[in-house]
Amino acid sequence: MKSLNIERIREDFPILNQQINNNHLAYLDSAATTQKPLNVIKAIEKYNISNNANIHRGAYTLSIKATEEYDKSRKKIKGFINSPYSESIIFTKNTTEAINLVAFSYGMENIKDGDEIVVLITEHHSNILPWQMVARKNKAKLKFVYLDENSIINMKDFKDKVTDKTKIVAVGHVSNALGTINPIKYMVDYAHQKGAVVLIDGAQAIPHMKVDIQELDPDFYVFSGHKMLGPMGIGVLYGRREILEKMSPFLSGGDMIEYVEEQSSTYAELPYKFEAGTQNVEAAVGLKAAVEYIEDIGLENIKNHEMKLTKYAIDKMKEIHYITIYGSQDIDKRGGVISFNIQDVHSHDVATILDSYGVAVRAGHHCAQPLMKYLGINSTCRASFYLYNTIEEVNQFIEGLKNVRKWLGYGS
Amino acid sequence: MDLNSIYTELIMEHNQSGHNRRHLENPDHKERGHNPSCGDDLTLELEFDGDIIKDAAFTGHGCAISQASTSMMIDLIKGKSKREAYDLVNIFIGMIKKEITDEKELEKLEDAFILQNISNMPARVKCAVLAWHSLRESIKEDVETGE
Ligand SMILES: Cc1ncc(COP(=O)(O)O)c(C=O)c1O
Numbered sequence: 001m002k003s004l005n006i007e008r009i010r011e012d013f014p015i016l017n018q019q020i021n022n023n024h025l026a027y028l029d030s031a032a033t034t035q036k037p038l039n040v041i042k043a044i045e046k047y048n049i050s051n052n053a054n055i056h057r058g059a060y061t062l063s064i065k066a067t068e069e070y071d072k073s074r075k076k077i078k079g080f081i082n083s084p085y086s087e088s089i090i091f092t093k094n095t096t097e098a099i100n101l102v103a104f105s106y107g108m109e110n111i112k113d114g115d116e117i118v119v120l121i122t123e124h125h126s127n128i129l130p131w132q133m134v135a136r137k138n139k140a141k142l143k144f145v146y147l148d149e150n151s152i153i154n155m156k157d158f159k160d161k162v163t164d165k166t167k168i169v170a171v172g173h174v175s176n177a178l179g180t181i182n183p184i185k186y187m188v189d190y191a192h193q194k195g196a197v198v199l200i201d202g203a204q205a206i207p208h209m210k211v212d213i214q215e216l217d218p219d220f221y222v223f224s225g226h227k228m229l230g231p232m233g234i235g236v237l238y239g240r241r242e243i244l245e246k247m248s249p250f251l252s253g254g255d256m257i258e259y260v261e262e263q264s265s266t267y268a269e270l271p272y273k274f275e276a277g278t279q280n281v282e283a284a285v286g287l288k289a290a291v292e293y294i295e296d297i298g299l300e301n302i303k304n305h306e307m308k309l310t311k312y313a314i315d316k317m318k319e320i321h322y323i324t325i326y327g328s329q330d331i332d333k334r335g336g337v338i339s340f341n342i343q344d345v346h347s348h349d350v351a352t353i354l355d356s357y358g359v360a361v362r363a364g365h366h367c368a369q370p371l372m373k374y375l376g377i378n379s380t381c382r383a384s385f386y387l388y389n390t391i392e393e394v395n396q397f398i399e400g401l402k403n404v405r406k407w408l409g410y411g412s
Numbered sequence: 413m414d415l416n417s418i419y420t421e422l423i424m425e426h427n428q429s430g431h432n433r434r435h436l437e438n439p440d441h442k443e444r445g446h447n448p449s450c451g452d453d454l455t456l457e458l459e460f461d462g463d464i465i466k467d468a469a470f471t472g473h474g475c476a477i478s479q480a481s482t483s484m485m486i487d488l489i490k491g492k493s494k495r496e497a498y499d500l501v502n503i504f505i506g507m508i509k510k511e512i513t514d515e516k517e518l519e520k521l522e523d524a525f526i527l528q529n530i531s532n533m534p535a536r537v538k539c540a541v542l543a544w545h546s547l548r549e550s551i552k553e554d555v556e557t558g559e
Binding site: 345346347348349352353356363364365372378379407408409 | 415418419421424427428449450451452453473474475476477533535536539
């Protein structure tokens with residue numbers, strides 16, 4: 001492990017070098033979306049300048065070049081997550097579309113009356129709503145696993161909820177609202193013992209830690225490009241090949257076919273069966289460049305840096321008596337996300353006030369309303385860190401926090 | 413962005429005083445307003461005496477801007493006819509949308525005039541107008557059919 005040369009890294013992210021409200025911008029919302037390094041921006045530009053055409057179309061050279069670029073991106077992802085096959089990598093628009101694909105193509109056909117679906121109370125709405133729709137349509141039961149007294153997933157509850165009736169276990173790898181890292185390997189093994197299929201929402205994990213599909217062995221693993229230095233509009237569904245082969249297409253139309261007759265059709269092979277219509281090729285190219293950037297720096301080094309910032313920030317925040325921090329107290333069970341509230345001040349006001357100090361944090365329910373309700377709160381503020389953030393930015397954030405209550409007319 | 417122009421003393425006063433934050437004993441109408449993107453969730457309660465808004469109050473939770481804006485609105489509309497209240501709502505929303513800028517007109521909003529600065533803060537516009545939309549929903553039918 002080596003420490004990052006942040007100054008060098010920040011040169012790759014020109015967007016971070018700007019003033020907001022007469023202050024240095026401290027961008028602490030990478031859990032919502034990350035910024036793009038120059039190599040990603042340039043890869044997209046180069047693709048558009050030299051290689052753009054519609055893929056899988058005709059025999060002309062430019063289309064072949066574009067197709068090659070697209071395939072290279074798929075291979076890159078395969079290697080990055082150690083998927084056994086390229087065909088198991090399906091490009092989607094984002095995590096949300098990937099989960100919907102699984103819910104509609106797999107869930108609707110395989111989950112029956114009386115079956116059960118298990119999710120965690122910490123899930124993002126995009127890993128709840130599709131399962132609600134499946135449960136309602138197919139008369140299945142949607143069960144939630146709750147937290148223990150340490151704000152981590154209660155594994156006893158998990159084992160109680162996952163039963164022989166469970167057909168799908170859909171769990172987040174890292175919670176976007178609390179930052180907790182879940183014991184995902186254990187969950188996958190346990191669910192498999194019970195005969196359930198497992199989907200892991202890796203949107204908050206992939207940018208920050210090594211994910212090895214062959215070691216973890218989930219049935220589905222999904223994530224978004226825009227949270228891992230890549231462009232918006234590209235996401236990934238990894239699916240176990242045997243399962244994907246049996247699934248029906250999610251969207252149908254151009255590019256996903258073999259033969260089309262007036263009344264019936266046969267479909268293309270994997271992965272194309274699930275990639276209907278013209279794809280976001282330039283975003284796939286950008287995603288490949290993002291993976292290269294991450295690999296170049298090293299996930300271990302990135303994680304090490306983020307956790308240094310997170311620990312520093314939590315220690316400083318704990319010194320401020322009117323701040324409540326949510327989630328695990330055990331730093332080893334956390335990623336680089338801190339969810340918190342300031343006494344008597346709504347999270348939205350906190351975010352507005354921090355913005356005036358140049359600090360960008362997220363406020364609200366973080367697309368996790370069931371979790372907020374379960375915790376008995378309406379919203380939180382969330383600061384999240386990535387490889388380009390600095391200790392100075394954490395200090396700027398802490399100084400901003402100390403000023404919040406004053407603006408609302410409280411002494412301290 | 414100048415925080416002083418947003419978190420003004422008047423807004424703080426309304427946010428903290430809570431004099432309009434209560435339940436009415438016999439409300440004739442309740443209207444819930446919800447802003448799903450940030451979680452503001454306020455319920456407006458109204459008591460009418462014929463055409464007059466005899467009493468009004470609110471419950472729920474939200475940020476300082478939404479709370480203060482609601483409280484200012486309640487102070488403003490109590491004792492007014494539905495028609496007058498309806499016109500004031502339109503002035504307020506016009507102000508926040510920057511469609512109404514005439515000071516004479518805006519002074520009719522009394523305390524709520526101070527929220528004009530929010531029109532420069534796209535992220536907070538919804539907070540400011542939440543309760544005003546609820547009031548409009550509550551009286552719209554009566555006012556429009558009364559004509
Ligand atoms: C854990 C988790 N799942 C899913 C999503 C949805 O991602 P997207 O909006 O890219 O589909 C997010 C993003 O906020 C997330 O944090």
